[in-house]
Amino acid sequence: MSLDSAARAGSAVERFSVHEARRRLEHEHGARLIQLQATGEASGGAPVADDLRMVIEQALKDIDAAFARLQEGAYGICQGCGRPIPVERLEILPYARCCVPCQQRAG
Numbered sequence: 001m002s003l004d005s006a007a008r009a010g011s012a013v014e015r016f017s018v019h020e021a022r023r024r025l026e027h028e029h030g031a032r033l034i035q036l037q038a039t040g041e042a043s044g045g046a047p048v049a050d051d052l053r054m055v056i057e058q059a060l061k062d063i064d065a066a067f068a069r070l071q072e073g074a075y076g077i078c079q080g081c082g083r084p085i086p087v088e089r090l091e092i093l094p095y096a097r098c099c100v101p102c103q104q105r106a107g
Contacts, residue, residue: 016087021070024094029063032056059095066095078102 039053069075076085080102089096098106 016076016090018070018075021075021090021094022067024091025063025066025070028094029060032060032063036060062095062097065097080106 036053036056039049039056066075069077076090077083078085078097078099080098083099085096085099089100096103
């Protein structure tokens with residue numbers, strides 16, 4: 001179910017348009033690129049910076065995957081249970097793959 005079809009079904013996702021999702025993902029992507037650049041400038045080879053860099057790179061991969069789901073019409077649908085991810089979660093973490101209960105079960 002895409003955001004548009006979920007909106008027609010009357011779910012909470014109706015408040016979160018495809019345009020808004022794309023805008024939020026673009027913002028997250030830009031912010032992570034800035035963070036990645038900053039870790040490169042400040043790291044000096046520090047192990048903590050390397051760990052942070054890996055976390056940021058994973059977030060960028062997750063954001064790219066969210067863009068793909070948006071393109072496929074699967075954005076906003078939990079990959080665990082198949083239900084719509086609450087808009088409030090997508091507002092906080094626009095590249096979320098799962099609803100909170102499924103994320104907690106995944107570990």
